Amino acid sequence: MSLKKKLVLIDGNSIAYRAFFALPLLNNEKGVHTNAVYGFTMMLMKVMEEEKPTHLLVAFDAGKTTFRHQTFKEYKGGRQKTPPELSEQFPYIRELLKNYRIPQFELENYEADDIIGTLALQAEQEGYEVKVFSGDKDLTQLSSETTTVCITRKGITDIEVYTPEHIQEKYGLTPSQIIDMKGLMGDSSDNIPGVPGVGEKTAIKLLKQFSTLETLLESIDEVSGKKLKEKLEEFKDQAVLSKELATILREVPMDMTVDSLAYDGPDQDKVYHLFKELGFNSLLDKMEKPEGEVEEAHTAVEYETVSELDDSMLPAHSSFYLEMIADNYHQADVPGVAISTEEKTFFVSAESAFQSPAFKAWAENPDMKKSVYDAKRTIVGLRRQGIELQGIDFDLLLASYLINPSESPEDFSAVAKLHGVRNIQSDEAVYAKGAKRKLPEEAIYAEHISAKAQALQSLKETCLKELEENGQLELFNELELPLAIILADMESVGVSVDVERLKQMGEELKKQLSVIEKTIHELAGEEFNINSPKQLGVILFEKLGLPPVKKTKTGFSTSADVLEKLAPQHEIVEHILHYRQLGKLQSTYIEGLLKVVDQDTHKIHTRFNQVLTQTGRLSSIEPNLQNIPIRLEEGRKIRQAFVPSKEGSVIFAADYSQIELRVLAHISDDAKLIDAFHQDLDIHTATAMDVFHVSKEEVTANMRRQAKAVNFGIVYGISDYGLSQSLGITRKDAGKFIERYLESYPGVKEYMDDIIQEAKQKGYVTTLLQRRRYIPEITSRNFNLRGFGERTAMNTPIQGSAADIIKKAMIDAAERLEQENLQSTLLLQVHDELIFEVPEEEIEIMKKLVPEVMEQAVELKVPLKVDYSFGPTWYDAK
Template identity: 80%
Template sequence: MKKKIVLIDGNSVAYRAFFALPLLNNDKGVHTNAIYGFTMMLMKILEEEQPTHMLVAFDAGKTTFRHQTFEEYKGGRQKTPPELSEQFPYLRELLKAYKIPHYELDNYEADDIIGTLSLQAEQAGFEVKVFSGDKDLTQLSSKATTVCITRKGITDIEVYTPAHVQEKYGLTPEQIIDMKGLMGDKSDNIPGVPGVGEKTAIKLLKQFGTVEELLASIDEVSGKKLKEKLAEHKDQALMSKELATIMRDVPVDFSLEELKYKEPDETQVYELFKDLGFNSLLNKLERPAAEAAAHQPVRYSLATELDDQFFSGSSSFYLEMITDNYHHAEIAGFGLADDQGVSFIPAETALHSPAFRAWAEDEQQKKSVFDAKRTIIGLRRHGIELRGVDFDVLLASYLINPSESPEDFAAVAKLHGLGNIQADEAVYGKGAKRKLPEEEVYAEHIASKAAALEELKEKCLKELKENEQLELFYDLELPLAHILADMESAGVQVDADRLKQMGEELKSQLAVIERTIHQLAGTEFNINSPKQLGTVLFEKLGLPPIKKTKTGYSTSADVLEKLASSHEIVEHILHYRQLGKLQSTYIEGLLKVVDDSSGKIHTRFNQALTQTGRLSSTEPNLQNIPIRLEEGRKIRQAFVPASSEAVIFAADYSQIELRVLAHIADDEKLMDAFRQDMDIHTKTAMDVFHVTKEEVDSNMRRQAKAVNFGIVYGISDYGLSQNLGITRKEAAQFIERYFASYPGVKEYMEAIVREAKEKGYVTTLLNRRRYLPEITSRNFNLRSFGERTAMNTPIQGSAADIIKKAMIDTAARLEKEKLQSKLLLQVHDELIFEVPNKEIEIMSKLVPEVMEHAVELKVPLKVDYSYGPTWYDAK
């Protein structure tokens, strides 16, 4: 078999891959697009070329022997983007995993190493293949050496043989050097002869052969100007040729035989792909033998009889429900993995077993689960109170990287390197087709999840420890899961008759507004049809069209708001839409989800979803009832206590995010304002406008409020100008004056962005992380988003941590003092309770006291509270 060596220009191919692919990053925030592209090319080369020998050459540094000839060599090149620089260590790891030698040598370029080895290989009878993105290397092509140059992207290759060079340029490969000498090379800052381009250089070389022959025969060159330029720049032409010449006798310190290509280390490749998040490439690999052996279809036993001896010690416990709404879901079965092995327990067996109930309710029997809240609620529906949960894989995975927050077990397992768990859809089907298959199919599926839990627990524990997040997990998120389960189970009582009455009132209002709109338009039309509305506004009434879509005029909310002053019809249309949304989304929507048996709404709190750590509410979303409109606020009248002898009690943090900002930024003036219990917006207006408290008018306070809350979200001058209806210049001056008044805030904003760029993530006060790969993006908009998020996440995330801590502390106090009051809802900075009348006085002291001391800041936390017969009255 003939020997074949593949030589790869590492820097060039990495550059090509980097600029050919969009910025990609793994779950740790490391950019991976160059590595991914390089890997794709490497795999293609190995498959198609089947080399016996290989080497990847890299440039050793910025300075080479060519700089002694010409100091400005490569002087015009832009600095390597940091997003690319950070990927080179991983490229070397990749080559190590593939057992491909790589080499670099001080004072020389990768081209020179490749030139030297290609010549040595030719002389030793090798077939040589060179891969690069740099056409300079085409000078190496010969009978034995083929040079493959990437064109578009990394897989579109142009193959240069001597015949192809002749066909393309009419030159020999050796003359490529002469061509570069004459025309120069902008990318390498090789000057050449001014005014001589590729066509002229080729024409001259076809006539004279080499630069030297040309310069010796200048008198024979046609064209006066060209003669003058060649005569004037003789030395520059010769120097340029020298710079473009690849050296072929570099003192490499190894032999060709040391470049034998060995089989890759499959385990290393597999682990590296997992680390880099190359899931599509992972699927092309066979799992390493050790991992494959560990993940054969799980062996499990079918447990049809349970007794006390069946359960032993700590266990990984998985409950399977086959519908998304777990408040009504039927249990399919349970998986249990412990030191006795893996078992599948049918639902009927477990739910009717005294031994199972005793084990599930035993606090001392520790259990690792997936989604503690869901598991608690699922069992509670069958009268079993799950206790002893000491680990939740879903919550742990969420804390490790909140930007990757799937709820499906298989997806979470895959994130942590276990790709052998089937997705639920593959087992049960999707949507309306979702159903239980044969028992042996879902039994194996459930058992495999239980078996995977212990391995996932170990992996997650290790990462939580490395991230210093064990306290956040054990003291905050895991206890909170139990509290949220209680809140979801309890539900909120709804006065359905009041909701229906509101719906009728809204219908009447909508009918009146509809008549008004038709009168102003001079015609009847479907207001909900964008096409008909666009025709009326922009053709019949002649309003100026601001934006067009593929289907006609845009009538989006932002367009209508800009047209509000153009015609009175616009305000009525905006109001009509707002009331229409209240009617369909909130009145009709809420009535659909009232539980028939309890008359309550059981919302679902998402604990492992948002990247800031805030809770969200779905099915239905009770955190998003619009309260700016009075009609929207009135919807809260339908939320009432379950007992006629109780009230709805609401307590919310006052300006918590600004207080967190004062603490984190350590700004004396901002902290002092909160310590003196001043109105922070008035204080900001005083500082920014340089006026006394008495001189602050409502407009000044409004502007100060906008900048106070805008600063928390990293607002730009453009954003502030839009909020306040002022020019960008005025907004920029306002922000500048704000930072001059609160220098600590400015210092914090700059410092946190620097930190995010260095680490790739930011943290909250309780060490919650958010990774920000966008912050080093070359794309301005992405980078700006990353910077704004870096400023905001520690503030918003810390506020979320504080109210979660308050929920845990409040629940503990209610239990300790044996109170009947219940926590019903959390709406961002607000907690909603149902409080018996006899406990109002106690709760009026207890709740603010606990909330204000949940976390000690450098400024006091302040809590406002109120109560009444409905949620509406409690505000």
């Protein structure tokens, strides 16, 4: 029995476009954009693997004009010009197909659709199974018993399969009626006019009644609806033309036959070398290397294991890697260290290194310059051994983060791969993960650690050059690297916790939860598990008869947003919301904090993540001290447990007042906004005056609340929908509110328009200190993704600049504390706030020093303003 022949036809232009807009802009080492080629390749590989075609063709459009333009000059008019970043990738896509030995074809005066339509028909007649792949739904008209049309939806590999049955189920039509539907509703993407006012729903309804466009136009009198009749009568000819334009030609004059498209497989060597040129490292890893290709062995590293370090091994310029086997480096085991120069790499066990006076002297000498990976982690790790590391002049992790903050590599090997070094195994491969994690024999981990030190040495110049090209060297050297050292100090010092107070709060919360639980059960008329969404749903929607708002796979949703909408309808809902809030405080914060308190020192050592957020904001983990909920009084009270470590000291908190709005005033250069800050006006009242056209005395509390929502909303790129939800007003009213705001502050409007255009042109936006954020979504054809990209473009320069400013303030504050020989210590950074521990005798000095340092961190067109307070606990410092 012979294998059934299968022909796969791919719409080349359509898939390339889909790939380009679905993936972020990627570049190879030569700076060539590769995202469309990569996406196209992924789709191609998926098709080959799943379909296993015996015959294959990729069809392309030959040019801008086709035979359809002779009928209708405006056909496909109004389409945006192909982005140059995509145009430059088409030669690589064609080369990819050539190396895969896949036939490709185009024909002047015809579209790829017509070539595909003609070959599909020919293949059907010759007994082939046919699969068509495109991003264009026009091709669904080709669907038949033997031809399946696969249309990409999200991205490249999410496919919707159109068979005659699926078309019937989706539209209630046959494949041939797709062109009738297009004739009626038109197609804006191809500039096919259709009948004005007739959308998909109306077109389907009419075709279910009349079957074809021609029958419908002959029977217009039978159509219900006077207005619709008039439209059909008036645009009869336009409908016929539209159907003609939408019809795929299935008799293209060409010599090619289906049999000539037999597929024998790729030229693996050529594909390999193309992937290498394009930098498709993840795909290279899955391929066999061509004969003669140098194998990049994971541990092909020349190094020397030494039992003792001497001065000759510890030069003035080197790369130094400290291995730590645990996620939490405050408690991690250190198996060894490696030091690498251009000439040689040395590995030494941790025990030998830490007992070596030569190593300690070298590590603590600021004149001995060292390249490291994760300065903060390395400083903390050595400090635990009584060694104060100094002289760091390069940090690969920080450099990589600044070059592209959207990458979130898991370990050293992933960071190295981003910059072209692929000979390093992942930590998981060497040490395993979780409960299975263990140290292998020394030869294995010594080689692994040495490979990392060598990679550090080789990547330093590459990364510094890229930072320089991006204008980010100052950001790296003057902000992020010094900050890493300060964060290491903050982590090492930790924050003191009153454990007994924390336990007492836990008991108080348990009592409150018990009372609320009893109230909820009384209101429900029975006992049930409040934490079970299923049981709660039964009580709310079946027993109490509240209207369900949202459905889930398992029943009706009882999420917080649903409960908030139901709150006015029954008093039980407010109690449930309060119960949940207190329950989270109890489990996440009271119990969570008690778990991480050091039993000996009663301190918490949170870890600050410097390379996580794309805006440059710091975050903290284990525990996250930035997210203690303070809207609830019970949440605020948790801060009572954070106390000074020494008697006679206080907690001193200083925070920026409306820093993001001040940054907005500076960036937008809006005269009115700048003036309001110079006059030290209440900015929300000033906005309300401008938007509502009232005097200061006429501004009501509600007006100020709305103005505040739009002020902060603008910073985050709020939409009319978002503002309507926030204020509980209609979307229309919210839209008018935003409109009036932008009329009042034309500089802000101009900034928003300009920054979106800039992001579209460059692919990224920058902060005041040149931090970059790449925004591939901004050119997406998907409305929601593009909207996200635009909001991101608007708010990143504001949020990112605010993050830069507070980081600069932390560095300046640390310098001043050292210069003036003060005992005050910086403990925490929480959003726009700095928390210090201050001896009582230094309070007067700090009341002047901290605001001065923070307000002078950078110079803006408006003054920065800092508020401060202090007290015996963090709670009292408000």
